[in-house]
Amino acid sequence: MEGISVQRPHARTALTCAAALLLVSLTACAGGAEADDRKPTPPRGVTAQAGSATSVHVMWEQSTDDKGVTGYEVYREGRKAASVPAGKRMTDIGGLTPSTAYTFTVRARDAAGNLSAPGSAAPATTPAAPAADTAPPTAPVKLRGTADSGRTATLSWGGSTDDVRVTSYDIYQEDSRIHTVAGTGTTARLTGLRPGTVYTFTVRARDASEKSSPDSNALDLTTPSAAGAPAGTAPTGLRTRTTAEGGDFAVDLSWDQPDTGGTIPAYQLFLNGKPTTTIVWGGTPPAGRATYRLTLTDPPGTRYSLKIRPKLPDGTWGDFSAQRTIVLPG
Template structure:
């Protein structure tokens, strides 16, 4: 009887140990997944599309992608630097529910956001008439990181379903056709921005753009907070020519920086765009300099931030071809 009790005690201890290891491994090795996105909104963009937006999720390892779901089905996946998407190929006169989930750079998927609903309008047959151009676009800074825009409503032979807001050449937001004002957030202090607005009807006909309004956010931004850090530059010789080798730590921003611009001797020399997952810890890049020995070059780099503006320049480095090849 004593032997049986001893065996039972040993088995219980082993099971407890295994359970503790399993829970500890998941907690310590994997870490916490991202939280649920907040501020999720959905608005019909046309009879066959819905514009979904959300706030950025803050996480220790950064967000790699956001996954957008229509009901239980994943319909879109966008980079972590994006906080909006147009879900297309929908049915007219139909109500849809959307949720958003964040997946971090370690592959962990966070919980879904609260569900938001949008109903697409009916489509008008053979509607080829675009809305009129919205007018009177005005803008003013609201603090150092937001701009309020307002405009005069457009008209359409049927109805204006939505307004698209563009920052430069990029669509950054969409609001319902009954709105003639919005607030653009996530901007930088001391930065000049350009905005235009276009109207869209249920058949996806798009109006001409308003005139451009330019707004400068108050405050100062010397670029140091948005510049790549740990910037290094060396050269190597290969196939009879010298190449410049760069490495840097990407700026810590709300989203992933996927585009960089390299300046050589005070001028833009080249740029690079990451088509897949952009590095978040240390990035590297090399390009051709030429065959000349002893050439002295100054080099620095900057990234295009998720808000569409260029961040600050890194520390400038000086290299001499052949010095350490």
């Protein structure tokens, strides 16, 4: 019994010391983890443009944060109207009242939930609802433009007409809308582009009843490469011709091959943004202009977007060509 009574205080002391050490360790760990209490910067360049009698298109520039921006909150008259992921910097706010003035602000959000101060307020006034707007606008014409730098471009076009009024023009990069301007304007300055990249732009007009025009002509622009960057590897001069063959459709593609310093063994063909087939030559790859025939079995009127990219001599995939849009003939 005497031996046991002597050991108990030591056991209690050891446990107490272990607990104290654990507490110190946990305290040190907790103290070492820095809380993220820094807010993102306010979004700059906030603009708001009425797209119809009941909707407004809001756009802004990217915010920065010490940990990373995870999203944006869009406010209408101080009340949250939409949440947008970090990779997107535009949204449409619908359900509005015709002939009404609104004010929009945008705040950036980080992973810790910190919200930035609001960016500058952007006003917009919705037009009056048309009494009878039965026809969409005509397509914009003569779309043209220049790549001003590796990250910016300026577009211009001939205006559309509508039975009531054109309220806005939407600019599309391939099949995604990236910008909107007022119906009274026929120019747009695009930012956030990548150097050394081929872009295909189209423009559609929109009226107060949300009817959109057909596409304008497609415009291909290549932004200048950054200093010291390797030469571009995009195929150029992509052309398509579609013909009916029995119950199917043949799409003949041709393009100029890029100079890669070696043989291009294959190309990858994308339809509607998804890889569809790999074009591999049966013998020696052709030099100069290449051709390929694609067979489609969809109904007449089906719309497709097509683009290709080369497989480089080192086995990696090169840059995309400009995109082409086809509609299977009736």
